[in-house]
């Protein structure tokens with residue numbers, strides 16, 4: 320069906336807007352266009368922002384109990400219909416259904432966390448800080464908040480933000496990736512069914528025009544962005560100049576450091592899962608395995624054995640790994656594979672030879688494994704965002720950590736070892752935001768916060784957890800005098816800076 324149009328969502332209804340610009344959405348497993356998504360004009364964006372701005376004050380005054388009841392209802396609806404959403408994700412992203420189910424499950428954790436927000440919104444109170452004077456603090460919603468998300472987790476990444484933002488009393492505008500726009504419209508219908516009032520959850524489809532409208536509008540108080548590093552930096556700078564609070568999560572190049580004492584079967588299983596799951600299109604994918612000492616040959620043999628058992632194909636057919644998201648992206652990743660060969664790395668497995676179980680026009684590229692990769696090669700320096708694993712050989716632990724710390728990204732990292740002392744040293748020394756010890760994809764639970772260091776995050780607030788609650792609220796401290804004048808009479812005129820007594 321090429322006639323489906325993916326709309327915006329405004330005031331709990333589909334909204335077409337006036338822009339005639341459209342972008343095609345393809346099913347990566349067939350290469351066929353499945354729908355077209357609207358690309359907002361600035362006028363469309365202003366209409367969505369205005370609706371959110373109208374809704375925000377009333378929603379912020381709804382009692383926290385009533386807000387959470389709606390979030391809880393949303394959680395119940397979503398938990399009961401996970402498979403439906405997973406199928407939408409697979410049809411536009413290409414990842415296999417089980418992986419898409421996992422994506423929704425991890426997003427649901429944030430919804431569940433947001434159901435506990437009354438506890439996190441509690442202020443503090445101090446009695447008699449001075450004679451007859453009390454102090455208390457509170458946190459209030461920001462108003463309208465913008466969320467701009469990437470193609471690779473069409474459901475989970477926006478869910479890092481909007482459950483908390485909504486529970487905290489904000490109105491939300493989500494700008495999904497134009498490559499995978501349908502999941503958010505499905506989610507919007509669910510919020511409506513859960514009873515969320517008009518204008519509190521809105522979806523603005525589009526490209527740079529829509530993004531810039533959010534970055535520039537004085538009615539949008541914060542921006543939560545997830546995507547590639549150059550765009551994250553652009554979003555951070557432009558939104559900051561416009562006075563907004565911004566958290567802009569960028570790209571990654573995640574290393575797995577393997578010490579000679581590690582369990583090599585665990586290492587091989589973990590490397591395959593973390594490098595080739597979701598066809599490597601995860602910001603927490605492992606793309607570099609750093610082998611310390613003389614273990615590389617053994618690891619490479621074990622990885623190659625395992626890769627030989629993987630079935631690449633249509634994500635709806637029970638395969639292990641799906642296609643890449645678009646033809647352009649597949650071609651870009653294939654060009655990196657060629658660049659690796661040209662630079663002198665050893666292609667142990669070349670994914671360009673893959674025979675996929677799917678459509679002839681699907682965007683296929685199989686798992687690719689390079690050995691003897693050096694830090695000057697583009698397959699090492701660049702975020703490829705595909706199923707390409709590079710093995711770098713080093714002599715010592717220190718050499719491995721220096722390599723990781725010299726990398727401009729700092730999203731995730733993993734250490735494989737059976738030595739607790741080495742693990743403790745690694746945690747102290749490595750300059751990366753999320754660390755796995757014998758865990759290859761260390762995505763934090765919803766009640767911790769998700770975020771990298773260096774070029775993997777612009778801004779100082781990570782996603783979800785307490786940091787997420789703080790991001791979507793702002794604090795007030797109230798100092799009040801409600802005392803009997805006989806106990807605390809006015810001190811009369813006193814122009815010096817007030818002190819407590």
Ligand code: NAD
Pocket residue numbers: 467468469470471472476494495496497525526527530531545546547548550551568569570571601602702704730771775
């Ligand atoms: P992308 O940067 O191309 O797009 C992200 C969003 O920005 C999309 O909504 C897109 O429409 C918008 N956008 C694109 N170009 C723009 C421009 N010139 N001006 C304004 N907005 C623009 O990223 P992608 O390809 O969709 O996603 C993959 C990237 O996301 C990878 O780099 C990956 O590492 C990163 N990512 C990071 C995390 C993290 O937590 N750090 C999580 C997921 C994905």
